[in-house]
Amino acid sequence: MDIRTERFGAFEVDERQIIRFDEGILGFPKSHRYILVPHKGADSPFAWLQSVDESHLAFLLINPAVVKPDYVVQLPESATVSLKLKDVSEGLVLTIVVVPEDPNEMRTNLRAPVVINTRERLGRQVVLEDLSLNIRYRILQDEGQSSVNAGSN
Amino acid sequence: MLVLTRKRDQSIIIGDDIEIMVVDLGSNEVRIGISAPRQLSVHRKEVYEAIMAENIAAMQSKAPPEELPLKLKKPADK
Numbered sequence: 001m002d003i004r005t006e007r008f009g010a011f012e013v014d015e016r017q018i019i020r021f022d023e024g025i026l027g028f029p030k031s032h033r034y035i036l037v038p039h040k041g042a043d044s045p046f047a048w049l050q051s052v053d054e055s056h057l058a059f060l061l062i063n064p065a066v067v068k069p070d071y072v073v074q075l076p077e078s079a080t081v082s083l084k085l086k087d088v089s090e091g092l093v094l095t096i097v098v099v100p101e102d103p104n105e106m107r108t109n110l111r112a113p114v115v116i117n118t119r120e121r122l123g124r125q126v127v128l129e130d131l132s133l134n135i136r137y138r139i140l141q142d143e144g145q146s147s148v149n150a151g152s153n
Numbered sequence: 154m155l156v157l158t159r160k161r162d163q164s165i166i167i168g169d170d171i172e173i174m175v176v177d178l179g180s181n182e183v184r185i186g187i188s189a190p191r192q193l194s195v196h197r198k199e200v201y202e203a204i205m206a207e208n209i210a211a212m213q214s215k216a217p218p219e220e221l222p223l224k225l226k227k228p229a230d231k
């Protein structure tokens with residue numbers, strides 16, 4: 001099928017690439033179908049999650065292991081059940097990136113990763129219970145990286 | 154919003170599958186028990202709103218500059 005997108009223009013998509021987000025991404029309840037578009041550049045850890053339902057909607061994602069090698073995700077039951085995952089290792093875990101005006105302030109949300117069951121083509125944004133996980137984790141490290149959480153108890 | 158008054162140990166049922174119970178009452182806070190189908194997520198509202206705000210900021214992001222190197226900490230630095 002052909003899809004229209006604001007970032008990538010029109011392009012053809014195989015139905016088998018479409019990932020169903022039954023709950024949508026938080027704040028965007030109208031989009032239930034997305035595709036993953038790898039970011040260009042060899043070895044880029046980035047990918048775009050492009051909505052098939054709304055052409056303007058796309059999220060930049062990053063492989064969190066590249067940013068925080070010890071990042072471990074404990075999935076709540078609501079996630080493993082809705083994604084039909086037996087274990088988090090079966091899922092593809094990517095985190096949403098915010099690129100502000102100053103790209104050195106690029107950050108990613110470690111508290112609410114996007115988890116995808118590639119076999120079943122199901123996806124969900126999972127809000128984790130671990131309060132030490134930063135909602136605004138700065139990707140470009142320098143000294144004095146703050147570990148203060150943006151979320152509250 | 155529907156507003157109901159409940160005493161300790163009383164419950165509210167939403168639809169057929171969701172139960173909300175007042176487990177304990179204090180002067181400044183209430184402990185609430187929630188029973189819901191396994192696939193439903195339950196979150197404190199302020200966390201949910203913080204995530205939503207970040208998603209909106211993310212949706213407005215520019216593409217990462219092509220040449221921006223990721224100055225990542227090596228695992229040894231951790």
